[in-house]
Amino acid sequence: MNSFRFGVQVSTAGSADQWRDLARKIEALGYSSIYIPDHFDEQLSPLVALTVAAEVTDNLKVGSLVFDNDYRHPLVLAREIATLDLLSSGRVECGIGAGWMTSDYIASGIALDEPPVRVERLEEAVEILKQLWTNDSVSYSGKHYTLKAARGFPKPVQSPHPKIVIGGGSPKVLRLAAKQADIVGINMRLSAGVIGSEVIAEAAPEKFDARIKWVREAAGSRIEDIEIQCLTFIVQVVPNGNEVRERVAPLFGMTPEIAAQVPVVLVGSEQEICETLQERRERWGYSYIIVHEQEMEEFAPVVALLEGK
Numbered sequence: 609m610n611s612f613r614f615g616v617q618v619s620t621a622g623s624a625d626q627w628r629d630l631a632r633k634i635e636a637l638g639y640s641s642i643y644i645p646d647h648f649d650e651q652l653s654p655l656v657a658l659t660v661a662a663e664v665t666d667n668l669k670v671g672s673l674v675f676d677n678d679y680r681h682p683l684v685l686a687r688e689i690a691t692l693d694l695l696s697s698g699r700v701e702c703g704i705g706a707g708w709m710t711s712d713y714i715a716s717g718i719a720l721d722e723p724p725v726r727v728e729r730l731e732e733a734v735e736i737l738k739q740l741w742t743n744d745s746v747s748y749s750g751k752h753y754t755l756k757a758a759r760g761f762p763k764p765v766q767s768p769h770p771k772i773v774i775g776g777g778s779p780k781v782l783r784l785a786a787k788q789a790d791i792v793g794i795n796m797r798l799s800a801g802v803i804g805s806e807v808i809a810e811a812a813p814e815k816f817d818a819r820i821k822w823v824r825e826a827a828g829s830r831i832e833d834i835e836i837q838c839l840t841f842i843v844q845v846v847p848n849g850n851e852v853r854e855r856v857a858p859l860f861g862m863t864p865e866i867a868a869q870v871p872v873v874l875v876g877s878e879q880e881i882c883e884t885l886q887e888r889r890e891r892w893g894y895s896y897i898i899v900h901e902q903e904m905e906e907f908a909p910v911v912a913l914l915e916g917k
Contacts, residue, residue: 610835610895612885612914615641617673617839618901619651624660627652630901631661634668637908638915641669641701643898646676648715655688662696670696673793673839673898674703674773678726679718682733683758686740690764698765701791702737703773706730706781727780728752734772734788741769775837777810779822786826786834791896793837794819796872811860813869820892836893841872843903845910849876874899878909885914 616634621627634642642661644654658670670692675685685704693700706726707713713720721729729752736753739746740760748755764770774785775793785792796810824831844852850864852875857867867873871888874881874897888894899907 609889610893611916612889612895612897613640614907614911614915615639615643615669615896615898616901616904617643617645617898619645621652627657627660628664631665631668634904635665637904638911639668639904639908640896640915641671641898643671643673643701643703646672646674646680647709648712655692658700659692659695662692662699667699669699669701671701671773672703674705674775676707676712677704677730677733678707678713678721679716680704682736682753683740683755685733686737686760687762689737689770690741690760690762693764693766693770694762696765698770700764700766700770701773702770703775703791703793704730704734704737705774705776723778724780727778727784730774730781731784731788734774734784737772738769738788773837775839777815777819782819782822783826786823786831789834791835791837792823793839794823794871794892794894795839808860811870811872812862813866813871816871816892835896837896837898838871838888838894839898840874840900840903843874843899843907844876845878845881845906846875847877849880874907878913881910882913885910 616639618630621630631642644657645651646654654672662670689700689702710720732750732752736748741764743760746755746758746760771790772788773791773793774789775795776782777795777797794816827834842856846852853864853868856873857864860867860870871894
């Protein structure tokens with residue numbers, strides 16, 4: 609069973625000083641990582657922001673949840689990630705996904721293919737990334753990518769390669785993650801392209817039972833080497849957890865008792881949340897918990913209680 613660790617998902621800052629201070633604060637509060645998404649809305653460009661965050665911290669892991677494979681060619685991304693891993697002394701966690709947010713594709717004019725096509729393309733990209741990080745020269749001929757004697761330079765510090773993060777809620781993505789990723793995010797299914805009623809319906813606890821089953825079956829013996837990650841969306845450290853859960857439950861169309869089990873929701877006192885996380889680690893394997901910037905200070909006491917345990 610993996611020990612707990614925690615990260616913070618952030619998107620932007622008003623200035624260079626604010627961004628640097630934010631990265632330092634996340635590290636000082638005891639978090640393991642800083643993540644940034646990869647969308648075409650109001651957020652900083654991930655690789656530049658992560659480079660700065662790594663430069664002003666000592667041990668903080670840096671990564672994206674997640675780079676969209678459809679607008680990041682694997683040859684380009686492999687070099688960028690290897691460079692950041694080299695210059696951060698091995699602190700990169702490379703999250704990569706098949707793409708899902710419809711607005712990104714509308715804004716960019718990139719074709720939004722059907723999910724099976726995007727996942728197939730992601731699978732090829734992950735293979736290419738690993739080869740470029742471990743081989744001096746890579747030639748590859750697939751359905752979606754063709755490389756001819758591509759140079760795998762520079763080499764990352766981490767061996768055999770930077771940690772790969774793949775998350776999702778569908779069988780195909782989670783089975784791919786189980787076979788190829790070091791960190792697997794078990795999430796709600798986002799095939800709708802927007803977060804709405806269809807996605808919320810995927811939050812039922814029994815849906816997560818099925819998802820971890822897919823991961824465990826596909827991973828086989830390597831399940832012991834995989835970290836299971838949860839990106840949370842509702843986090844409140846409060847003494848009146850039951851009252852808050854009663855208000856949250858209608859959002860999911862559930863009773864408060866069932867809503868309390870939804871992995872993306874963490875509500876209660878510090879001790880209650882610690883107990884909830886331990887229960888979820890037993891049930892689903894969740895040991896790597898991601899909260900958002902607006903919650904990171906109130907959640908920090910939970911981090912202090914559970915980090916590394």
